[in-house]
Amino acid sequence: EAQVTQNPRYLITVTGKKLTVTCSQNMNHEYMSWYRQDPGLGLRQIYYSMNVEVTDKGDVPEGYKVSRKEKRNFPLILESPSPNQTSLYFCASSLSPGQGGYGYTFGSGTRLTVV
Amino acid sequence: KNEVEQSPQNLTAQEGEFITINCSYSVGISALHWLQQHPGGGIVSLFMLSSGKKKHGRLIATINIQEKHSSLHITASHPRDSAVYICAVRPPAYSGAGSYQLTFGKGTKLSVIP
Numbered sequence: 001e002a003q004v005t006q007n008p009r010y011l012i013t014v015t016g017k018k019l020t021v022t023c024s025q026n027m028n029h030e031y032m033s034w035y036r037q038d039p040g041l042g043l044r045q046i047y048y049s050m051n052v053e054v055t056d057k058g059d060v061p062e063g064y065k066v067s068r069k070e071k072r073n074f075p076l077i078l079e080s081p082s083p084n085q086t087s088l089y090f091c092a093s094s095l096s097p098g099q100g101g102y103g104y105t106f107g108s109g110t111r112l113t114v115v
Numbered sequence: 116k117n118e119v120e121q122s123p124q125n126l127t128a129q130e131g132e133f134i135t136i137n138c139s140y141s142v143g144i145s146a147l148h149w150l151q152q153h154p155g156g157g158i159v160s161l162f163m164l165s166s167g168k169k170k171h172g173r174l175i176a177t178i179n180i181q182e183k184h185s186s187l188h189i190t191a192s193h194p195r196d197s198a199v200y201i202c203a204v205r206p207p208a209y210s211g212a213g214s215y216q217l218t219f220g221k222g223t224k225l226s227v228i229p
Binding site: 106 | 148156157158159163201203215216217219221
């Protein structure tokens with residue numbers, strides 16, 4: 001089944017403790033992206049990647065890191081989480097124009113609480 | 116940067132009613148997406164539009180590029196349609212890497228009552 005898999009689904013952590021949220025897709029998509037969703041603010045882009053070893057900042061990159069060492073994986077790293085990073089996070093992937101389209105597939109989300 | 120406005124913010128309908136959700140944006144785009152987010156939180160892509168109209172079951176999406184406006188219609192609404200519907204736009208292709216960046220509306224929360 002074609003899908004984007006995020007882990008974990010729920011995470012409670014303490015301020016300053018490094019964490020990684022994993023994202024993996026099995027559709028050979030070139031484009032992958034991370035979003036956070038907050039009440040009243042909607043979805044906002046954190047980072048995106050056009051292909052392996054190609055990443056760039058979105059609208060709210062502060063406090064986050066990403067890497068794209070393999071095409072299927074795009075982990076989101078919070079090196080020193082703070083309470084303002086408490087949010088619902090989504091990973092998504094998409095075909096590139098060269099692959100035939102622009103459709104997006106979203107992961108199931110990760111609800112992160114930083115105390 | 117594109118400004119995406121959705122209306123209404125909240126909508127309550129009786130089962131069977133015809134529903135319309137609107138999305139307006141401020142600058143030209145290459146495509147517009149309609150997404151559905153159920154109470155469990157997962158997001159599903161419903162439509163991607165660059166012109167005209169698309170239909171899938173009881174859902175119809177239209178876009179008017181000149182007026183920078185799109186509508187999502189649900190015919191014969193059902194309680195299982197209760198969800199948040201989100202509009203998202205993509206910049207033009209000449210934006211390069213930026214053409215992949217979605218800008219989202221804040222969503223329309225739909226509740227369909229039996």
